[in-house]
Amino acid sequence: DADVTQTPRNRITKTGKRIMLECSQTKGHDRMYWYRQDPGLGLRLIYYSFDVKDINKGEISDGYSVSRQAQAKFSLSLESAIPNQTALYFCATSDPEGGIGFTGELFFGEGSRLTVL
Amino acid sequence: GQNIDQPTEMTATEGAIVQINCTYQTSGFNGLFWYQQHAGEAPTFLSYNVLDGLEEKGRFSSFLSRSKGYSYLLLKELQMKDSASYLCAPVTPQAGTALIFGKGTTLSVSS
Numbered sequence: 001d002a003d004v005t006q007t008p009r010n011r012i013t014k015t016g017k018r019i020m021l022e023c024s025q026t027k028g029h030d031r032m033y034w035y036r037q038d039p040g041l042g043l044r045l046i047y048y049s050f051d052v053k054d055i056n057k058g059e060i061s062d063g064y065s066v067s068r069q070a071q072a073k074f075s076l077s078l079e080s081a082i083p084n085q086t087a088l089y090f091c092a093t094s095d096p097e098g099g100i101g102f103t104g105e106l107f108f109g110e111g112s113r114l115t116v117l
Numbered sequence: 118g119q120n121i122d123q124p125t126e127m128t129a130t131e132g133a134i135v136q137i138n139c140t141y142q143t144s145g146f147n148g149l150f151w152y153q154q155h156a157g158e159a160p161t162f163l164s165y166n167v168l169d170g171l172e173e174k175g176r177f178s179s180f181l182s183r184s185k186g187y188s189y190l191l192l193k194e195l196q197m198k199d200s201a202s203y204l205c206a207p208v209t210p211q212a213g214t215a216l217i218f219g220k221g222t223t224l225s226v227s228s
Contacts, residue, residue, distance in 0.1 A: 041220060043218040043221075045215060045216070059217060088157075105162040106152075106162065110158075111158075111159060
């Protein structure tokens with residue numbers, strides 16, 4: 001089983017619909033992230049959370065919201081989806097920087113491909 | 118803010134050596150990551166440089182010059198499976214592990 005699991009893996013929806021992408025992890029990490037990837041634009045940070053009570057905006061948070069329901073769960077919502085939110089979305093987790101067990105690695109889920117028509 | 122610059126695309130042949138450069142301008146600097154990403158897959162960690170100099174890991178090496186805001190990833194004995202995107206991400210004190218990635222360099226290896 002994957003350590004970082006994203007659901008759904010693929011979703012096609014219509015403009016104006018509310019969409020939630022879910023991420024759960026079994027790595028015991030405190031830190032979780034949502035990125036989106038578009039061709040030619042690389043990975044862009046949407047939101048991140050360093051612990052259950054901490055939520056921070058990333059580079060491109062407009063049009064998105066998140067919820068950190070538990071240490072292991074971090075959900076990304078599109079309240080009213082629009083076509084330019086069509087992208088591949090990645091959730092990731094990590095150890096605290098410099099903390100015990102810090103390896104420098106973000107652990108990514110397999111991605112959720114979202115198409116907004 | 119951050120400014121990260123990488124070449125968009127590179128091509129090379131099997132068995133060759135290729136160097137992928139990354140220049141960055143950041144407010145503060147703690148280190149720099151390199152990740153590899155095959156098409157349609159999740160990125161995977163390659164290296165993390167904190168100190169100046171070259172770090173070698175098998176066929177892959179990563180170099181950092183903090184004073185020049187410059188890093189490179191060196192891939193030796195290229196194989197077809199090395200065809201992928203390579204992403205650099207400097208770490209700042211403010212953002213820590215909330216990495217901001219460069220746009221990535223797509224490497225195509227041909228036989």
